[in-house]
Amino acid sequence: MDGAGDRSGPRATHTEDVRTDGGQAEDGQAEDERVESGRAPGRTASDWPAWRLPELADAGMYVVDDRGLIVAVNAQAERLVGRRATDLLGRDAHELLHRDSRGGSIPRIRCMVRQAFLSGRTLHSELAWFERGDGSLLPMAWTVAPCELAPGERGALVIFHQVDPAALPGPWAADAEGPMSELDRLALLAETTATLTSTLDVQEILRQLVRLVVPLLADWAVVDLLTEEGGVVRQLVVHHENGELVHHEDLERAMPPVPEASSMPLSRALRGVTGALAGPGTYRGRPDSALAVVQQELFQATGMHSASIAPIRGVRETVGALTLGRASQAEAFTRSELLLVEDIARRAGLALDNARLYERQRRVAETMQRHLLPQLPSVPGLRMTACYRPAPRASQVGGDWYDAFPLPGGATALVIGDVVGHDLDAAAGMAQVCNMLRAYAGGQDEPPHAIVDRLDQAVTRMVQPVMATMVLARLEPGPSGRWTLRWTNAGHPPPLLVGHDGRARYLEDGNGLLLGTGLREPRPEAAVELPPGSTLLLYTDGLIESPGRILDEGLDKLAAYAAGLVGRPLDSLCDLLLSGVRPGDNDDDVAMLVLRLPR
Amino acid sequence: MHEASVDTNDDGALRVTLRGEIDFTNSTEIHKIITDAVSERRPAAVRVDLAGVTFMDSTGIGVLVDAMRVALAAQADFRVENPTRRMLDQLRTTGLLTAFGLE
Incomplete structure (x- = not known):
């Protein structure tokens, strides 16, 4: 019934208070520019007070909010990075500016601003690079100081100045490519958890996983997943080439089964045993299984000289294995790096486990719904069509249904209904309500309101009582050859009748309480003669409801649109x-039953 | 801020104030808050204030119906107050206006 939009969306937007304090009157021009440049959703740069950052002779300064978006910038910073304030404000500083010594992008977790956030400490580096507006690199030294932009709102002040890398003592030049510090590791693990658990989509989790570890830890990433049928699929083979992640679909394939006893690294990982270091030598000898042959080929095709292979474990079972490999990166994996890869794989496992469970539940509900929805009967002279569509995004399943069946006296029953809820319970409830209705309707030749009244009493006696809205209509030809529709409506959106001339009207009579309230009220009934050539539409609220509009707007739109389809x-x-x-x-499911009368 | 709070009016009625979005993510919790309050305080009347509700899905309507059942079972008068235009439409469609004392 009443539509459930996707409420996981921008919940916070209407509660955000727009900050208007803080001397903006003097700064009207800049204010306007900031509004235009606010490219990220949510709070924009213009919502913060217009700070005046001091102009020192050589120091560029900018302030970022907790999402890393630039909210203030001084003139020297504009000059140093060769970009105007309008091109900086509201932009993600890391994405826009931060580069390694070769101009490549840097994983966010290696960004000092991010690390300053995570550690809460002021950090300084003698050498890093920003990309200027013209694409050239600015070697610079910078200091990042975490600060509070407003009470409870974290941000950071960044101060930087240009340096000459050649004038620096040796070790600094390696700064951006040095081995991972303990802080790097913690930051990576924190980011792994935060990123991977933010979605319930398996493909998205894998994409994010690869983005997190390549090229930071390896230049090759391979993900093997155990399927629910017990097989293994090489789901993903990605290589870092010229600054980009490139899929090697030729290496993505169904895999041979996991040998029970093999002690080879991938076999062990897929059995959930433990991670291991591997290299081309590991698989060089006589292969102990078909899986080992595939691994030989993998090392050959990728040129990996060192790899960490770790199990991806869920809560209840092993989900797969993660292989990170180095070909163009010279260093071999160390034991401590293997431990890190294992830790990352474990976190990915939890996220994947959740996503799989979620997909499975959704699939069960959909399968159930598909099996329950009936074949439409054929009624001489009438044409009927119906459809069911699950919620567009994977967040919900519902209890919508349609039905049509012959009644004992020769009339035809038409049903549209919606069991309250957005889960498997709703789908299961729908199955029971749908069939109870068929049983009551098929028993005796009664008017619709009497059948629905008995159904209403029955649903409150169900083991798991449900609430539902529905329309039950009885369709039969009268003596004049005209078709008569007699219906009762239990709290459901009204059926729509469209004449062959395109005039549309809602059948708003016969309205009573929804089912399952436990209240007894007389159920009204109404009847109408259906004109030749008219179209009758029964639907659920997923077709018209939206969190963003009132019901009448949805009804008007439906009527206008349907009128054009005669x-x-x-x-x-x-x-x-x-x-x-x-x-x-709208993220609700939809059921529809459409009937067309002969001309 | 919580989506549901309860207090007692001067006339002894239990006042349930709902806020924000009432949907399948919080309906179970709200149901429990109301049920517990009714069984502990045994009020003569239950009033549910919807003025602060911005969105309610079908499970939210279910919460209201359940609240009504709990109130009636405890022999308390039940009424819903201050529905927004949107809510009023939903309650009219579902046939609940009379049951909720709105007409």
């Missing part, structure tokens, strides 16, 4: 209505 073939109506009417921000 001449269209019946089979195409469901798809046309879904694409033309269903609100973009």
Whole structure:
């Protein structure tokens, strides 16, 4: 029933207070520019007070908020990086500016600003690089001081000046490519957890996982996943080439089974035993299994001279294995790096486990729904079509259903309904309500309101009582040959009747309480003669409801759109209505039953 | 801030104030808050204030119906107050206006 939009969206947007204090009156021009340059969603640079950063002879300064977006910048910084304030404000400083000595991008976790955030300490580096507006590199020394932009709002002040790398003592030149510090590791692990648990999509988790570790720890990443059927799939083979992540689909493939007893690194990892270091030599001898042959080929094709292979373990079972390999990176993996890879794989495992569980639950619900939704009966003279669509995003399943079946007296029953809830319970509840209704309706030839009244009493006696809205209609030809529709509506959006001339009206009579309230009220019933050539649409609220608009707007839009479809073939109506009417921000499922009368 | 809070009016009625978004993510918790309050305080009447509700999905409607059941089972008068236009539409469609004392 009443639409559930995706509430995981921008929950905070309407509660954000726009900051207007702090001397902006003197700074109207800059203020306007900031509004334009606020490219990130949510709070923009213009929401912060307009700080006046001091102008020293050589020091560039900027301030970032907790998302790393630039919220203030001084003129010297503009000059040093060769970009105007309008091109800097609201932008992600790390993404826009921070580079390694060769101009390549740097994983965010290696960014000193990020580390200053995580550690809460002021950090300083004698050599780092910013990309100027013209693409050239600015060698600079910088200091990052975490600060509070407002009470409870973290940010950081960055002060930098140009340096000459040649004038620095030797060790500094290696700064950006040095081995990982303990702080780096902690930052990487924190970032791994935060990033990977933010989504429930397996592909997205893998994409993020690779982005986190390549090229930081390796230039090759290979992910093998155990399938639910017990097989193994080489899901992902990615290589870092010329600053980009390149997929090697030729190496992504179904894999041979995991040998029970093999002590080879990948076999052990896929059995969830432990991680191991490996190299081309590991697989060089006589292969002990088909899996080992594939591994030989992998080392050959990738040129990896050193690899860390770690199990990806979920809460209950092993999910797969992560292989990080180095080909162009010269250093071999160390024991302590293997431990880090194991730790990362463990965190990825938890995220993947969650995502799989979620997908499985959704699939069960959808399968159930698909099996339950009926074949439409054929009624001489009438044409019918129906459809069910699950929620567009993977967040919800629902209890929507449609049904049509012959009644004992020769009439035809039409049903549309929606069991409250967005989970497997709702789908299971729907299964029971749908079939109880069929049983009651098929028993005796009763008017719709009497059948629904009995159904209402029955749902409150269910082991898991449910609430539901529904329309039950009875359709039969009258003596004049005209079709009569007699219906009762239990708290459901009204059916829509569109004449062959395109005039549309909602059948708003016959409205009673939704099912399952435990209250007894007389159920009304209404009847209408359906004009020749008219189209009757029964639907659930997922078609019209949106968190962003009132019900009438949705109903008006549906009526107007449906009126334009009178001449269209019946089979195409469901798809046309879904694409033309269903609100973009609606994440509810939809069921529809459409009927067309003969001319 | 919590989506639900309860206090007692001067006339002894239990006042349940709902805020923000009431949906399947918090409906179970809100249901419990109301049920506990009714069974502990045994009020003569229950009033649910919807003025601060910005969004309610079908499970939110379920929360209101459950609250009504709990109130009626405890022989308390039940009424919903200050629905927004949107909420009013939803309650009209579901046939709950009379049951909730809104007409």
